[in-house]
Amino acid sequence: MVEVFMRGKTHCAAGILAGIQLSIIFSMPVSIINIIASAAFSILPDLDKSNSIISGFIFRKKTSEHIYKLLIYTLNAAIFFMLIKMNADFLVSGIISFFIIIIVEKKVSHYHVRKYLVSFSLLLIALLLIIITNNIFFMFPFVVFAVFPWLKHRNFSHSIIMIFLVYIMMKPIEMISSLDKISVISAFSYGFHILCDMFTRQGVALFYPFSSKKISLGYIKVGGKFSNIIEKILVLLLFIWTFISVAEILGIHII
Ligand SMILES: [Zn+2]
Structure with missing residues (x-):
């Protein structure tokens, strides 16, 4: 690239x-x-x-990939079991969940999940800093930069x-x-x-x-x-x- x-x-x-x-x-x-x-x-x-050095420093790309895969698998399994519960027919449930899974995988990308993870990590640091320092000024930079992954x-x-x-x-x-x-x-x-x-x-x-x-x-x-x-x-x-x-x-x- x-x-x-x-x-x-x-x-x-x-x-x-x-x-x-x-x-x-x-x-x-x-x-x-x-x-x-x-x-x-x-x-x-x-x-x-999302593929910059600083982004990788705050949240490792490999880790976010694993979390993303886990999330998708869990979501897919949940969809399938929900459909089985709603519809007793195994075949029909299988076909419907197959299509829903395709849509989910198309809509929820790794980079999307990664943005949440980077933002979440920064907000977590901000929260920890407030608890440790008991001063709100330390948290501001982290809160501001937590917005960054979502900017153009x-x-x-x-x-x-x-x-x-x-x-x-x-x-x-x-x-x-x-x-x-x-x-x-x-x-x-x-x-x-x-x-x-x-x-x-x-x-x-x-x-x-x-x-x-x-x-x-x-x-x-x-x-x-x-x-x-x-x-x-x-x-x-x-x-x-x-x-x-x-x-x-x-x-x-x-x-
Ligand atoms: Zn630049």
């Missing part, structure tokens, strides 16, 4: 490096938590795509409004915890993902919901050999830049 967008791994690597770079430029703390936030928020926009890909998730929303959601968490500058880092990493996607041919609906027009700054077709090389070169350049910056801070002059 040809991926339409930059791959999750590239997003994650670029997000972490850009996060570190931002911290260095603006003299912000480079903590482990901030790096984790950078990594997470740089792949979170693609949560509206690349619209709301890849908009400027969402970057602000990430900042607004993370600010109270920063204030009530000791997580210094996590709101800026999170919003920046989220925005950096969108910026990277803007260089793909597909573009992003940056001004959603005011405009659904896809804005693109480049012609990179993701998934192709050329774009894979470009992605690697960009990450490498960013890595070298970050490496030099860190070395400068430590007093080692490379150039």
Whole structure:
């Protein structure tokens, strides 16, 4: 399958490096938590795509496939036994349930069930956080992202409004915890993902919901050999830049 967008791994690597770079430029703390936030928020926009890295991280695809199969089998068996109870004729019940099963399998797809499972997992985390922290601010990001699997890909998730929303959601968490500058880092990493996607041919609906027009700054077709090389070169350049910056801070002059 040809991926339409930059791959999750590239997003994650670029997000972490850009996060570190931002911290260095603006003299912000480079903590482990901030790096984790950078990594997470740089792949979170693609949560509206059920085969993305972040979606697989929240709920394993293999597990959701097993649950889906179990659900379908249980549903089919239930339909069959219900029909047998209603209609004593085994043959008639068998034929009717055969057709109902075909309809059920057509209507209930794995991706549909998967969306519920991803959303449900995030809501469960939100609930646990409320119980553990006794503070509603920790749950907001999880509740907002629980909606993501149901959104149209690349619209709301890849908009400027969402970057602000990430900042607004993370600010109270920063204030009530000791997580210094996590709101800026999170919003920046989220925005950096969108910026990277803007260089793909597909573009992003940056001004959603005011405009659904896809804005693109480049012609990179993701998934192709050329774009894979470009992605690697960009990450490498960013890595070298970050490496030099860190070395400068430590007093080692490379150039
Ligand atoms: Zn994306």
